[in-house]
Amino acid sequence: MEPRHTISVWVDNTPGVLSRVTGLFSGRGFNIESLCVAETMDPQVSRITIVSTGDEQITEQIIKQLHKLINVITVVDLSEKEHVEREMALVTVKAEDKSRAEVLRIADIFRCRVVDVSPNTYSLEITGNHEKIGAVLGLLKNHGILDVVRSGTLAIQRPKKD
Amino acid sequence: MKKMTGAQIFLECLKREEVKHVFGYPGGVVLDIYDELTRYPEIRHILVRHEQAAAHAADGYARASAKVGVALVTSGPGATNTVTGIASAYMDSIPIVVFTGQVPTALIGNDAFQEVDIVGITRPCTKHNYLVKDVNKLAYTIHEAFHIARSGRPGPVLVDLPKDVIQARAVPEFPKEIKIKSYNPTYHANPRQVKRALEMILNAKKPVLYTGGGIIMSSAAEELKQFAETLQIPVTSTLMGLGGFPGDHHLWMGMLGMHGTYCANMSISETDVLIAVGARFDDRITGKLSEFAPHAKIVHIDIDPSSISKNVVVDIPIVGDCKDALHQLNALLQEKTPQDWAAIRAQWLDTIKDWEKKHPLTYAWSDTSIKPQYVVEKLWELTKGEAYITTEVGQNQMWAAQFYKFKRPRQLMTSGGLGVMGYGFPAAMGVQMAKPGATVIDIAGDGSIQMNIQELITVVDNDLPVKIAILNNSFLGMVRQWQQLFYEKRYSATPMTAPDFVKLAEAYGAVGLRATKPEEVVPVIQQALDTPKPVVMDFRVEPEECVMPMVPAGKAMHEMLLA
Numbered sequence: 001m002e003p004r005h006t007i008s009v010w011v012d013n014t015p016g017v018l019s020r021v022t023g024l025f026s027g028r029g030f031n032i033e034s035l036c037v038a039e040t041m042d043p044q045v046s047r048i049t050i051v052s053t054g055d056e057q058i059t060e061q062i063i064k065q066l067h068k069l070i071n072v073i074t075v076v077d078l079s080e081k082e083h084v085e086r087e088m089a090l091v092t093v094k095a096e097d098k099s100r101a102e103v104l105r106i107a108d109i110f111r112c113r114v115v116d117v118s119p120n121t122y123s124l125e126i127t128g129n130h131e132k133i134g135a136v137l138g139l140l141k142n143h144g145i146l147d148v149v150r151s152g153t154l155a156i157q158r159p160k161k162d
Numbered sequence: 163m164k165k166m167t168g169a170q171i172f173l174e175c176l177k178r179e180e181v182k183h184v185f186g187y188p189g190g191v192v193l194d195i196y197d198e199l200t201r202y203p204e205i206r207h208i209l210v211r212h213e214q215a216a217a218h219a220a221d222g223y224a225r226a227s228a229k230v231g232v233a234l235v236t237s238g239p240g241a242t243n244t245v246t247g248i249a250s251a252y253m254d255s256i257p258i259v260v261f262t263g264q265v266p267t268a269l270i271g272n273d274a275f276q277e278v279d280i281v282g283i284t285r286p287c288t289k290h291n292y293l294v295k296d297v298n299k300l301a302y303t304i305h306e307a308f309h310i311a312r313s314g315r316p317g318p319v320l321v322d323l324p325k326d327v328i329q330a331r332a333v334p335e336f337p338k339e340i341k342i343k344s345y346n347p348t349y350h351a352n353p354r355q356v357k358r359a360l361e362m363i364l365n366a367k368k369p370v371l372y373t374g375g376g377i378i379m380s381s382a383a384e385e386l387k388q389f390a391e392t393l394q395i396p397v398t399s400t401l402m403g404l405g406g407f408p409g410d411h412h413l414w415m416g417m418l419g420m421h422g423t424y425c426a427n428m429s430i431s432e433t434d435v436l437i438a439v440g441a442r443f444d445d446r447i448t449g450k451l452s453e454f455a456p457h458a459k460i461v462h463i464d465i466d467p468s469s470i471s472k473n474v475v476v477d478i479p480i481v482g483d484c485k486d487a488l489h490q491l492n493a494l495l496q497e498k499t500p501q502d503w504a505a506i507r508a509q510w511l512d513t514i515k516d517w518e519k520k521h522p523l524t525y526a527w528s529d530t531s532i533k534p535q536y537v538v539e540k541l542w543e544l545t546k547g548e549a550y551i552t553t554e555v556g557q558n559q560m561w562a563a564q565f566y567k568f569k570r571p572r573q574l575m576t577s578g579g580l581g582v583m584g585y586g587f588p589a590a591m592g593v594q595m596a597k598p599g600a601t602v603i604d605i606a607g608d609g610s611i612q613m614n615i616q617e618l619i620t621v622v623d624n625d626l627p628v629k630i631a632i633l634n635n636s637f638l639g640m641v642r643q644w645q646q647l648f649y650e651k652r653y654s655a656t657p658m659t660a661p662d663f664v665k666l667a668e669a670y671g672a673v674g675l676r677a678t679k680p681e682e683v684v685p686v687i688q689q690a691l692d693t694p695k696p697v698v699m700d701f702r703v704e705p706e707e708c709v710m711p712m713v714p715a716g717k718a719m720h721e722m723l724l725a
Contacts (some may be wrong), residue, residue, distance in 0.1 A: 012344060016293075020285055027286045057471065064468035070290040070310060073344040 002053045004033065006078045006085060006155045007062065009048040012071040013039060020069050021048060030054065030062050034087075034152030045073065051153045082158040088151045089133045090115065092123045094144035103143055110136045121146060168297045168328040169198040172261070175304040176205055178336060181232050183208060183223060183595050185216040189236020190276060191263035191325040208595065208624055211616040213240050215588035217247020217318075218577075218614070220258040222589030224251075225575045226550060227596035228381070230311050231258040237265055238276030241322075242283065246582055248318045249287040253579025254402060255379060257316035259307050266326040267295055281322050289317030297330035302337050309340040314347025315466040316379060347465060351482030356490045359437075359461040359478045363491075364498075366435035366459075368510045369395045372418065372447075375402030375578070376440015376464060376484045378571040383407065385488035386439065392495055394507035396514050398426035400441050401563055402578040409547070409567030415514060416523065419447040420713045421560045424521035425514055427711070427719040430455050432513070438462045440484040443473040444579070453718035463487045521711070521724055523564050532680050534558070534633040534703040537687075538565035541603060541631060544687050549601040550593045552576065554586040554610030556640035558633050560709040562605040584613025587630060591617060594626040601629070601691065608634040608660040618670035621696040629690050630698045632663055635705045643708045647723070667698035676700040 011017045018037060025032050033051040040047050052062060059077065066075045078085075095103040100122075107114060107124050110132065116123035126136050130153060137148065166174065172195055176184070184207050188196045199207055210216045213235045220231030235244055241262040251258050265274040281293045290310050292303050300323075307319040363369055377386055377399075383406050390397050390413050397407045398418040407414055416423035418430060430436065436458040441447070448454040454474060462469075462476040463484055470479040480487050525535040538561045541549070547569050553559040553576040568574050575593060577585035586604040594602045604611075611632055621628050633639075642656040664674030673693050677686040683701065690697040711722040 016281065016285070019282070023285050057475065061468065061472060064470075068466070068468050070342065070345050 002055055004079070005052050005054070005059050005062075006083070006153060007050045007052060007066075008076045008078055008155060009050060009066055010040070010073040011046050011048060012073065013044050013046040014071060017046070017071045018048070020071060021066065024065055024069065025052075025062075028061070028065060030058065036152040036154055049153055049155050076157070078155045078157060083155050084158060085129050085153050085155045086127055087130055087133050087153050089126045089137065090123065090149050091126065091137065091140060091145055092116070092121050092147040093140045094120060094146060095122045096120050099143050103140070106136065106139050112136065163333050165331040165333050167194065167198070168300055168323070168330050168332075169194040171297070171300050171332070171334045172304065172323070172328070173198050173202045173205065174334065175301055175336070176232065177202070179230065179305070179308045181205060181230070184232045184234050185210055185219040185223070185592065186234035187213050187216060187236065187240055189240050189263060191237045191265060192234065192323070192328070194325075194328045195234065195263075207234075208591070208620065210588065210620050212614065213243035214246050214584065215591070215614050215617050215620070217244040217251070217258065217260060218582070218585050218588035219592035219595070220260070221247060221251045221254075221256045221585075222552060222575045222592030223596045224256050224258050224592075225589075226572055226593040228572065229596075230308055231256070231592060233258065233260045235260070236263040236276065237280075238278045240276075241280040242278055245284060245287065246580075248284055248320065250577045250580040250582045250585060251318040252287045252289065254577065255316050255375060256318065257311040258318045259311050260318060260320045262320060262322050263328070264293065264322045264324040267324045268326070270324065280320065284320050287318075288320050291320040291322070293322040293324070294327050295324065297327050297332040300327065300332070301334045305337050306340050306342065310345065314345075348467075348481050349465070349483040349486055351463065351480045351487035351490060353490060355478060355480045356487060357494065359480060360491055360494050362459055362461060362478060363393065363435055363437060368429075368433045369393070369435045369437060370429050370433040371395050371397040371437050371439065372399070372430070372441055373397060373403045373406050373439045374400040374441025377403055377406035380440065380465070380483050380485040381571065382440070382485035382488050383571045385485055385492060387411075388492050389488050389495070392492070392503065394503040394511065395437070396429060396511065398422065398429065400444070400447055400578070401559075401576060403441060404563060405568035405571045405573040408569055410569070415518070417563050418719075420449070420715075421564065421709050421711065422713075423518070423523055424711055424722060424724065425517035427713065427722060428517045429514055431718070431720040433458045436460045438464075438476070439488065440464060442469045445473070448473060448719075449713045450716055450718040525707070528704065529680065531704045532677060532683055532701055534561050534635070534701070534707055535565050536680065537631060537633060537683055537701050537703065538562055538605060540683050540687055541605070542566045544684070544691060545601055545603070549603050550575070550597060552586040552590040552593060552602070552604045554604070554606045555581045555583045556607050556610060556638065557643065557707075557709050558605050558607040558610065558639070560640075561633065564709075566605075583610040587611060587614050587628070588617050590628045590630075591621055591624075591626055594621075594628050603629045603631055606630055606632045607639055608632055608636065609638045609658055612660065615666070618667065618672055618696065618698070622671040626696065627694050628696050630696075631687075632698065632700050633703050634660060634663070634700050635703050635707065636660065637705060640709070642706075646706065646708065647712075648714070663698050663700040667696075672696040672698055674698050674700065676702070678702045
């Protein structure tokens, strides 16, 4: 499989910018695995976190092409730096009779939060990196997942430690 | 300052950008601008007959004048008709600003009459684009649009103007300076990289300069000549780069690539250090990528970092303006102890001369039928190589590139990247507007010219004495050439009927001339050049002539077909 890259993009918070960014990916045949976007502390700037796959040359092109967009302020390939990644998933899983305890046990082991309860289901909030969420969903699948929604990846660079 | 309407602010902005010519076509939502235009005699509006021509004319104008070309059209179809012209300017990095009218902001998104999301449509083919929603931001946006179009790697910018913004009133603030925190092109090349590159070049045994449109855009022809002459490095260029190095210079090898000269293509296959300046390793240049310049270390100078290592991974990347980088190289060279480069380079230059002698650009002469190459050759001779040449796309374009020996930058305007049939004629109008006294010739095919022939009335109307030389072979020649060579002569949809171009020219009020025999070529060209009016020359040329040499698609550059 081609390497995954997590790219942070600071952009002007103006209409149409997201479309410029995603249009660039589709127009040039770059891959987007996930994408998250929200305002930063400066309301004029938004930060987009994109997970993409591709070899070194493709990633270099992605970064250069992003830089070329007039509304893009900075691009950082976090994969080259020390960083922390998190994703979130909300999942509603069947939980009846004897499986109710088991589902809660899994939730507990992976530090999930129960966000909704019904007589036959639990809705859980899972946070963690890509792999952890995959692992939890894998375990819950056995009990019957009724609905699931996953966020893209958020990533932040670790500060330099002196 | 008192309040002005959006239309007034718009025209005031054009004045401040020193815009003298606007190519356009009116319509419902831009009525107020056209109304205001009557009060601005210093801005000349040229009414085209199709909006595509407005964009191409602005492009031709920009190339010839080194200024920003301007087009003005209405919403909906007016806007969409400019898209081909914008996309062509984008591929060739030509600074134009296209203003499109838009339905009133309150109607945007309602599928109003003549509404189209032109900002969305042109997002991937403009350097940047804007929808102006507030008249207070109009002046700043227009200034920013011109700034972005002309700076860095130039390109087209579109500004969409809703009708209510054009009609609204505001006290305008005309900005003096533009600061965009996210846009700072690198002009100054990194001196350390330049030094490294020079060391590599000085140690090269068989260096080659491969130059592109960047030389012309950055006005670096003088610096290039000095560098090439000092180190006696042979030069080849892309289609976009023609004129960036004198076509009669002893170091000039001709164009490279799919229809490049044998000598230029062989030099790429043999070179040990390839110096790419303002070129982008397009597939029409490289042929089979894995076998492109197989023995070479590559230095690449370009203002656009994304052009570097996009197709071909390079050894020494230099991001910066071509002129600046070449200037630095020349300055460094002056500090070095002079060497006898002519002697050092003698063997390499001899090899190149041998290739040139072995397979020069040539064609088989015929006493009975006109060879298209002969027409271009005579155009070159009779204009003393001084004319501004535009081309359409296809065989006409390649023969123009091969047989007109361009002397100086900005002499050739051709749709290089996008390859737009129908570009040449409207571009020639733009060139003629920019260079009123000059000879401007569109070298065309019978297919291409029909794509924007309606502009004949525009040149007649505006007294633009543009000459059109149609190499009329009754075919879509280049496509037919591929069918001839690679599809066993199954001429599917390429034989083509054309109107009587002489009568057509006359119907429009232009002059029509025809040559059917070789001996008629020179008199027809001479008569056209002596006629101070638009002239259409219909040269009935050899129907199945092919452009040679040719590197078949996907083959390596040394695998040229020669005849």
